[in-house]
Amino acid sequence: MLQITCPGCGPRDETEFSYGGEAHIARPEHPEQLSDDEWADYLFMRTNPRGRHRERWCHSFGCRRWFNVERDTVSYRIVSVYKVGEQPPGGQP
Numbered sequence: 001m002l003q004i005t006c007p008g009c010g011p012r013d014e015t016e017f018s019y020g021g022e023a024h025i026a027r028p029e030h031p032e033q034l035s036d037d038e039w040a041d042y043l044f045m046r047t048n049p050r051g052r053h054r055e056r057w058c059h060s061f062g063c064r065r066w067f068n069v070e071r072d073t074v075s076y077r078i079v080s081v082y083k084v085g086e087q088p089p090g091g092q093p
C-alpha cells in the first residue's frame with residue numbers, strides 16, 4: 001500500500017485517497033473551435049509513461065483537497081507532492 005503525504009494533513013494510507021488521473025491537463029481556451037477529434041483527444045487521450053508520471057489525487061477521507069503527486073509507475077515510489085497550480089519540484093520528467 002502506498003503512503004501518500006497530503007499537503008494539508010501529512011502522511012496517510014492510500015485508502016484515504018482517490019486517484020484523479022493525469023495532472024496538468026488544461027481545458028482548451030476555445031473548445032467550440034476544436035474538431036471532434038481534438039475534443040476527443042482532450043477528453044480521453046492520456047499519456048501512459050513507464051517511469052515518472054504526474055497525477056492528481058484527492059484526500060477524499062480527510063481534508064478533501066486535490067493535489068498533485070509525481071510517482072514512478074515502475075517502482076510506485078512517490079517522487080514529490082505539490083499543490084494544484086504548481087509544477088513538480090524536480091521540474092519536467
Ligand SMILES: [Zn+2]
Pocket residue numbers: 006007008009010059062063064065
Ligand atoms: Zn488532507
